[in-house]
Amino acid sequence: MRKNSLQHEHAVVVGAGIAGLCAAAALATRFVRVTVVDRDDIAPDSWFRRGVPQGHHAHYLLERGAMAMEDLFPGLRAEIKAAGVPVHDFGIVARFLLPTGWSPLHETGITIQPLSRPYLETFLRRRALALDNVTLLTDFHVDGLNLARSHKGPHHVRGIRGRHNGQAVDLTANLVVETTGRGSRLPRWLTEHGLPAPREREISARVVYASRIYHGHPDSGPLIQGALVYAPTRRRGGAVLGMENDTGLVILAGADGELCPTDEEGFAAYATTLPTPVVRDYLSAHEPCGPIHRTTNLSNRWRLLHRYPKWPHGLIALGDSVCYFNPIYAQGMTVAALQAAALPGWLDGHTTTRIFQHKLARIIRTPWLMATSADLAWAPRQAGATARAAHWYLDRLMPHLPAKPDLYRRFASVQHMRRSPATLLAPSVLRTVLGPAAPPLCP
Ligand SMILES: Cc1cc2nc3c(=O)[nH]c(=O)nc-3n(C[C@H](O)[C@H](O)[C@H](O)COP(=O)(O)OP(=O)(O)OC[C@H]3O[C@@H](n4cnc5c(N)ncnc54)[C@H](O)[C@@H]3O)c2cc1C
Incomplete structure (x- = not known):
């Protein structure tokens, strides 16, 4: 990176999840300093953490997302491969029972690298923090935005306020990038300054995930196999995914109000009701290495920030904070990486943050349409x-x-x-x- 290519002084990224780490790498090419803050106490090798409860569930990275991350962190795939996670052809390594039979086991030219969410995050974090102008402040809970008011045009965000190691702190920045995920308090951060709350769209197939990690890959057949829920007929789904360090993640899914159990017997019994025995057989042959984790009411929600009247200067929101999807379609990390990758081009164009939120909406539109069109099959009257x-x-x-x-x-x-x-x-x-x-x- 040439010093004279750094056109801006200081960016603060709120949240060190997938979106935040990708955004940090993208901003580091244009800012002298990038400070990432996260409320969790994150060590270099932190695995499951409180701020990312979804990390217990399967996080399947689509090829487009892997490509976007590779652009942001050149050599990432090779690095993960060197750590023992091979790159596979999706068609050879994954097999799903569709409503009318198994997907063909055939080369597709689409490559995937199956690893857990926490493992992927450790690679991204290490790479982002290896950049000499990126710093991570952990145990930093952001409480709101510092804003300079304007009587005519949009207000201007000047930084954030929060608590670092329990002490009140203000951080000033030329750009604040909010990536605090599904639980984002952005509407409150805006309304407490007298600004309106953003409008939202929500479409829910009332999806539930229950997941558990086991020792060992599937004994036979491909590394990833199972039957997904399928609207409007198949409310129960489940799959096993072989991951790093010879572990397997079993995920049971329910849709349209179907609740997967979290007790040992109920978990096993649910697996026997799936339209294929692959999960049941895997469970009976492998030992668990952790508890069962369940997340309920997984929906699609889009905050329409691109339609926000007078969107503040100096503020960008991206990742799940803006839009999250029913995770069955595995789009979230890919959309987050694509959004982050758009930052340098936007900065070079010297346009407003409002224009960037429009750009993000264009990235969201197709995956949103794909996820919600499928989910509306559970509620045809709303479609x-x-x-x-x-x-x-x-x-x-x-x-x-x-x-x-x-x-x-x-x-x-x-x-x-x-x-x-x-x-x-x-x-x-x-x-x-x-x-x-x-x-x-x-x-
Ligand atoms: C059950 C489930 C399964 C999923 N499966 C997949 C999948 O298979 N494939 C896929 O691509 N995507 C999947 N996703 C989506 C994926 O998790 C997200 O899209 C992706 O992680 C991007 O999220 P993010 O970085 O925006 O937010 P997150 O990853 O949630 O990170 C938010 C960060 O912000 C921090 N934070 C929050 N509030 C504050 C605050 N006030 N101050 C400071 N820090 C704060 C948190 O500690 C956290 O580190 C799944 C999601 C769920 C819920």
Whole structure:
């Protein structure tokens, strides 16, 4: 990094999760100093931590997200690989029971590196903190924004206030990037200055996850296997994911109000009700290495900050704070990395933070449409024309996937956000979708 390319003085990033660490790396290319603050007491090798309760659940990184992280942290994939997590072809290493049969085990050209959320975070944290202009202040609880009021235009955020090791502290900054995740208090931080609360959209399939880590990868078959919930017929799903250090993460999922149990017997019994025995068989052959963790009411929520009247100068929010998704579609970390990667280009354009929030909305739009269209199948009465058309189309397309590897490859590239959903409207796909229906292979 050349010193004269650093055009700005000081940026503060609130939150050292995936979005915060990616944002820190991106900002370090344009700011003299980047200070990341987090309320958790984070050590270099911190694993599960209070501020990221979702870290106990599977965190599957889509290929597009891995590519965005690689751009922010060059050599990241190779580093993770050297630490013992190979890069696999998604089509060879992951197999899911679709409503009409197993997904084909075939090369897709889509690569994945299955590792746990805490492990990924340790790599990102180490890389971000290796940058000589990035500092992490832990045990720093941010309570609000410091704001210079303006009578005409938008207000100007000048920094943050909080408690560092229990002591009241103010940090001044030219830019504050808020990445405090799902539990973000951003609306309160705005309303306490007399500003309006942002409008939100929420669509919930009332998804529940219960997860537990075990010793050992699956004994047979691919590293990742299971049956996902599928609207509107399959309320129960479950999968086992082989991860780093020869561990396996079992995840049970429920949708539309189906609650996965957290007691030993209930967990095992739930696995026996899935449409495939792979999770049940794995559980009976492997020893757990931790408790069962459950998270309920997982929904999709989008704060419409790009429509906020007079969005403050000097403030950006990104990651789950702005938009989170039903995690079944595994989009959150990818969207966070893509948003962070957009920061340097925006800074070079010298436009307003409001314009950047619009840019973020464009990144969110497609994954939001994909996640919510699928989830609205649980509540068809609430679904608009677009969601209804998407259900109709997918209901006709999905039955063909088990028997058509090329179609599955195309479908997977959309899921991994490598290609636009419009690719599923190509003439060859349309011919299949509008042609004779595929025979059902399993219930
Ligand atoms: C159950 C579940 C499963 C998921 N599975 C996947 C998956 O398979 N694939 C995928 O891509 N995504 C998944 N996600 C989404 C993923 O966790 C997030 O999208 C991603 O981590 C980006 O989050 P973030 O960095 O914005 O927030 P977080 O990772 O939640 O980080 C927020 C950070 O802010 C800190 N913080 C909060 N408040 C304050 C404060 N006041 N002061 C200082 N610090 C503060 C916290 O300590 C934390 O470190 C899943 C989410 C859930 C809930």
